[in-house]
Amino acid sequence: MYPLNLPEEELKHKVAADFFSPNPQSEIIKLDKEQRSLLKNLDSTQILGQIDFCISYNAKTLFQPINFLWAEAKKGNKSDIIESFIQLILTIGKEKTYENNLPPIFLGAFDCEKIAFIPYHELDSIFTQNDFNWNVPPSKHDTKEFKTLYALAKELLESKKLQFNFKSDTKELQSFIQANFTLNNQNIAKIPITKNNFTTIYQKWLTSVAPSIGIDWNLAKNAGILDADFYLADLLSSENQSLLDKLFVVLKQTHYEFNKTTTFMGTRQKDTASFNDNQKAHTAFWNLYERPPKEEYWSYIIDRRDLLVPSDIRERKGAFFTPQIWVGKARSYLEKALGENYQSEYYIWDLAAGTGNLLTNLTESHRLYASTLDKADVEIIQELSSKNALHLLPKHIFQFDFLNHEFFDTICEKHQKEGLNFADEKCEKCQKSKVPKSLQEILKDEAKRKKLIIFINPPYAEAGTTAQTTGTGKNKDGVSLGNATYERYKDSMGKASNELFAQFFFRIYKEIPHCHLAAFSKLKYVNSSNFIKFRETFQAKFLKGFIAPAYTFDNVKGNFPIGFLVWNLAQSQTIKNITLDIFNDSGAGLGKKKFYTMQNTTANIGKWIAGYRIKNPPLHLAMLNSGRVDFQNQKLVYIKHYVGDESHALTLTLTNLIPCAVFFAVRHCIKATWINDRDQFLAPNKKWEKDTEFHNDCLIFMLFHGQNKITCKEGINHFIPFSEKDIDAAEAFESHFMLEFIQGKIKISNKKKKGQQEFDFQSDELESTFIPTKPLIFSDEAKEVLQAGKELFKHYHEQAKDEKSYNPNAALYDIKAHFQGFNDKGKMSPPQKAQDEAYKERLSTLNYALKSLAKKIEVKVYEYEFLLE
Secondary structure, eight states: OOTTOHHHHHHHHHHHHHHHHSSSSSOOOOOOHHHHHHHEEEEEEEEOOSSEEEEESOOOOOOOEEEEEEEESSSOOOOOOOOOOOOOHHHHHHHHHGGGGGOEEEEEEESSEEEEEEGGGGGHHTTTTTTTTOSOOTTTTTSSHHHHHHHHHHHHHHHHHHHETTTHHHHHHHHHHHHHTTTTTTGGGGGEEEEEHHHHHHHHHHHHHHGGBBBBBBHHTTOOOOOHHHHHHHTTTTTEEOTTTTTSEEETEEEEEEEEEEEEEEEEEEEEEBBBTTTTTHHHTTTTTTTTTOOGGGGHHHHHHGGGGGHHHHHHHHHOOOHHHHHHHHHHHHHHHHHHHHHHSEEEEEOTTTSSGTTTTTOOGGGEEESSHHHHHHHHHHHHTTSSSOOOGGEEEEEEETTSSSSSSSSOOOHHHTTSSOOOTTTTSSBOSOOOOHHHHHOOHHHTTTTTEEEEOOOOBTOOHHHHHHTTTTTTTTTSSSSHHHHHHHHHHHGGGGGHHHHHHHHHHHHHHTEEEEEEOHHHHHOGGGHHHHHHOOOOOOEEEEEEEGGTTTOOOOSSSEEEEEEETTTTOOOOOOEEEOOOOOOOOOEEEEEEETTTOOEEEEEEHHHTSSSOOOOOOOOEEEESSSSSGGOOOOEESOEEEEEEEEEOTTTHHHHHHHHHHHSSOOOOOTTTTTOOBBBBOGGGOHHHHHHHHHHHHHSSSSTBOTTTTTSOOOOOSSSSTTOOOOOOOSOOHHHHHHOOOOOSSSSSOOOOOOOOGGGGGGTTTOOSSSSSOOOOEEEEEEEHHHHHHHHHHHHHTTSSOOOOTOOOHHHHHHOOOBBBSSSSSOOOOOOOOOHHHHHHHHHHHHHHHHHHHHHHHHHTTTOOO
C-alpha cells in the first residue's frame, strides 16, 4: 500500500493519518460518521523514549492517558515481523517505559506492507523475568540477549499475533481498530496491576486518592506513617478489605486502621483514618484498576515498598533494596571469608534492614537480628517472617535508629545501687534501649562480638553532593548532618562525616569493636582523599570482597562500582590497597581489580599539571580545563579557546604545550567505565620527561580527539598541523603555529628571522621547557592519526570551499559541525546523522587510528605511574 522506498518517519506519519485519524489521507480508506467520531479521540503524537509509534486516548481525564498501542516501525517490506517485536520488547525493557507510563493494550510492529498486534498481557512474563540483561542495544539483532528473547517469544508471538495487510485487509484492520481502540474495550475496563506498573499507579494514586484521606500528612510523616502504606492497604485488598492483616495500615471497607499504636509528635493518634469526601475519589480511582494483583506479585510488591518511599526519606533512612543476585554473591563471600558454617557459628545483625531482603535464605533464626528506622518496614519483615519468606524470631525484629539510639539500657543511679542490670520501665529516669536483651548481651561480651557479623547495605546519601551545593552552597537538609553519631565523631572523621554510610561504619568500628563488618557501599572509604582522616581511625583486616555496577541497584544512580567487602575489625591493619573480584550486571566474573588508598603524601595529577600554569603568557593558544582527578570527571577535561572554570583552567602556551598535551592524553586514552570510575590519577614519576616519542604521541592525540573543542568562531585557530597545500585550502591560514612547532621552527629570540616565529618569554618561564628545536619524530601510530586527520581536513576543504560558510581556518570541531549539524537543542548531532558518506568514512578511519594510538599511550600511563595497576 505504501511505497517501499518511503522513509520510516514518513511511513509512521502516513499510518497514523490513514488508520488512527478521523481524516485519512489515503483515498482507499472510507470512514462513516461513527468511525470518525471514535477516531477523533486517538492521539498519535505521544513520544515515549525510543518507541517508534504510540497511540493513546487523548481526552484529558482525571488519571493518566490510556495507551492503546506501542509499536516498532520498519521501512520497506523485508523485515521479519517477529524480530521487530523483539526489538520493541528490548526497547521497552531497557528504558523501563512501563514504570512511568501505563503499559498499552497492544504491542505492534509494521512496515510498508503489513501491521501486526499482540495483547501486551501475553508478554507480561517476559517483562517480569528475573536476571535478564536489558542493557543491550535493541537494534542489534546479533546479541546474545536478542537471540535469547527471540527463541523465548517466537512461538508465542507467531501464535498470538493479529496481522493485517494494509491493502488487502483494509476493512478488517479498520474494524479491529474500531472495536479495540476505544474505552468500550473490555480489556481496559479494569487495568491490571503488575510488578512493572505498581509504582506508576502509585504516583496516580497520590494525586487522586491521598488528598481525600482525612489525615495530617506532615504529622504522619514525622510519626513514620507514609502514604505508601495506605496505597499498599488499598492495593492488596478485595472489596475494600485488606487481605494482609499485618500491614502497617489496613483498609476496612470505609476507613483505614493502624496495625500498631502510633503517636504524632508525642500525641496519641486515633486508631483509624476516614475519607473526607465520602470515599468518592477512592471509588472512582479503583474503578479503573484491577485489584488485588495476581498473588504471585504480592511478595515482590511488599518487598519493594522501598520504591514507593520518597527519595528524600529513602536517602535519610537508607531504604535501599539489594538485588537478589548480589545478596546471593554476598552470602557466598561470607562463606569464603568465614567458613561454610558461618551461619551456625556467627550472629548476624542487619541494622539497616529495610524490608529484610539481605537476610533471605539465612536459616539460623535464633542467630539473626534485623532493625530498621521505619516502623512500617518492621511490620513488613514480620509479615514476611510469618509466611516463612524470612527466618527471624518476632522479637529479633525491631525499630532502631542506628545513628541516634543507644545500644544499652540506661539505668538510673538508684537502681544501679540496688544492683539492677536492666532499665526499670516504671522508672522515669531509666531508659530502655530498643535493642533486644539477647543482642545487648552479645554487644557487651567481647568473645561474642568477635562472632558478630554486621551485615548491611547502608544508605549512600551525602550532605554535600556537587548537584546539591552548586549555586546554593547548602547541604541536603537532614541527610547526614545533625544526628548523634555525626556530632560525636565529626572531628575524627573529617570530610567523610558528610557520608551516611561512613557514619554507620565509624560507629560500628568505635562502639561494636572486634566484630566483623560485611557491607555494601561505595569505595570512597578505601581510596578517596576525602577519607584520609577516616582511615587514620578505621583500620581493619580485609578478608574478601567484590564489586558490581551501581546501576544494578534500583535506588542508586551513576556508573560506578558498589563494593561488598568483609572486614575483621578485631585485627588492626592500615589499609594500603585491596583486591576485589569484578562481576558484570548479569553476575559473570570479569577478573580482579586492585584499589589503592590515597594518603596525605600522595600527589595527584591535578597538583602536578598546576605546576605548569603560566601567568600572563605572551601567547594564548587555548585553554585546558583540567577538571578533577578521577575517571568520573573525564568529560570535564577538554581544550577550548576559553573555559568558564578558571580554578581548574590552564592557558596553553609555547612552554607548557607538551605537558598539557600529556595531561590531556593520559586522561582520555583509557575509556571511563563503571569499574575504573573512582580511580584517581596521580602525579607521575620523572621518567616521562625524557620520552619525546611519548610527548609527540600525546600531542597528536590531543589535536584529533573529540574533547578538542577549539573552534575558529571563538578565536584564532593555532591547532592546524598542516600547510594550506597539504589539505588543498583555498585561502591562507591565520596561524601556522602548530605546523611550525611540529617542524621545530619556533625559536625564542630577540631577532626576527625569516621562516621563524619569535616570542618574548621571560627567562624564568623558560626553565625546563619542552620547545622542540628540530622536527618532531612520530611513531607509526601517530603517523596514522596524522594521515587520517589530513584526509578529513582535505575532504572538508574540497567540499566546502565554494560555500559561503567556508572558513580556511576550520578546526576539527568546525569540520564535524559542518557535516553533522546541530539538533534543535543546539547540541552537535551524532556522526550517523551526516549525509556525506565520504565524511563518515574518513571520520571512522580517524577514530580507529586514535584508538590504536590510545592503546600505545595507555602502556606509558602505567609505566610513568599516572595510574597504578
